[in-house]
Amino acid sequence: MMWCMKRTNIYLADGQAEALDRVAEAEGVSRAELIRVLIDRAIGGQRGTDLAGDLAAIEGSFGALADQEPFSRGSDERMNYLDGLADA
DSSP states (O other): OOOOOOOOOOOOOHHHHHHHHHHHHHHTSOHHHHHHHHHHHHTTOOTTOOHHHHHHHHHHHTTTTTTSOOOOOOHHHHHHHHHHHHHO
């Protein structure tokens, strides 16, 4: 079987590249392979995923926190959280 690929270049923010590298290392794959897997999942290839199982898990989680007291997050905590996302 012949495997054909097309080369493409993309620009990533520093945080995106660092996050990809961390996940790729943890998974034992290259950054390029991780990007290919993520693209397949995003556009419907779903390699390595069980869509029906994922949907059943989401449906089963509805109401799971219905008995929990609501929490409030102060504006400082929210800003710290959002700043952390921007740095990732």
